[in-house]
Amino acid sequence: MSFYLRFPSSVRLTRIVILMNVSLSNKLFNFVKKIKPKAIITYRSLVFFSLAKLKYFSNVNFEKKIKIIQRMSIQGEGFITFKEGCVMGVFPSPNFYKGEIYLEARSSTSKINIGRRVFINNNATIISDKSSITIGDDTLIGPNFICFDSNFHPLNPEKRLSDDYSCNPVTIGNNVFIGANVTVLQGVTIGDNSVIGAGLVVCSDIPSNVIVKASSTHECKLIKSI
Numbered sequence: 001m002s003f004y005l006r007f008p009s010s011v012r013l014t015r016i017v018i019l020m021n022v023s024l025s026n027k028l029f030n031f032v033k034k035i036k037p038k039a040i041i042t043y044r045s046l047v048f049f050s051l052a053k054l055k056y057f058s059n060v061n062f063e064k065k066i067k068i069i070q071r072m073s074i075q076g077e078g079f080i081t082f083k084e085g086c087v088m089g090v091f092p093s094p095n096f097y098k099g100e101i102y103l104e105a106r107s108s109t110s111k112i113n114i115g116r117r118v119f120i121n122n123n124a125t126i127i128s129d130k131s132s133i134t135i136g137d138d139t140l141i142g143p144n145f146i147c148f149d150s151n152f153h154p155l156n157p158e159k160r161l162s163d164d165y166s167c168n169p170v171t172i173g174n175n176v177f178i179g180a181n182v183t184v185l186q187g188v189t190i191g192d193n194s195v196i197g198a199g200l201v202v203c204s205d206i207p208s209n210v211i212v213k214a215s216s217t218h219e220c221k222l223i224k225s226i
Helices: 020-033
Strands: 001-003 016-018 039-041 047-050 061-062 067-070 073-074 077-082 103-105 111-114 125-128 132-135 147-149 168-170
Touching: 073 111, 077 103, 103 111, 125 132, 147 168
Parallel strands: 039 067, 061 077, 073 103, 077 111, 103 125, 111 132, 125 147, 132 168
Antiparallel strands: 001 073, 016 047, 039 047
């Protein structure tokens, strides 16, 4: 399963409206709100009404009032859920035109769950390999966010090219605030209401109601000790 949420004007699909001018969007979206579409995609002026009813989108579940602002690529055989009111991308914001939001539920067992009213800024990359990634309600995520539930390769040098590697679920709680350029790695749980500072690589659990910021202290381990 693979698609881009962007279509040329030649595409003919029931209940898809392609708009020719972004500057007219205010009047148009007042109209769109009245007819209550499934999702609104503003990148290159496209309003998309019923993604889940199309064959190629059978593994993607969109609840109501979803806004997809930046171009978004969805890949993989797994399941992706967008809960009510979530927003993907922002304009104006850096890399809006030259980037994209990339979501991949790689295998049939993979799951990506995006909670209610979640806001994800431009250029996010979220890949669930064989497990799951869950983002809780009301979470705010800055630009260039990266999240993986897998190492994708074994840490053991002798097995580096094999598929014998670990995958563990990632859970980001409710009302979490994640700054720009943050990476969240496999097996991590971030508790409710916590703040993750810009530029952090999160590789261990974060409790609820804390602020975590970048530090000049780094822990290093020899490969042989892993």
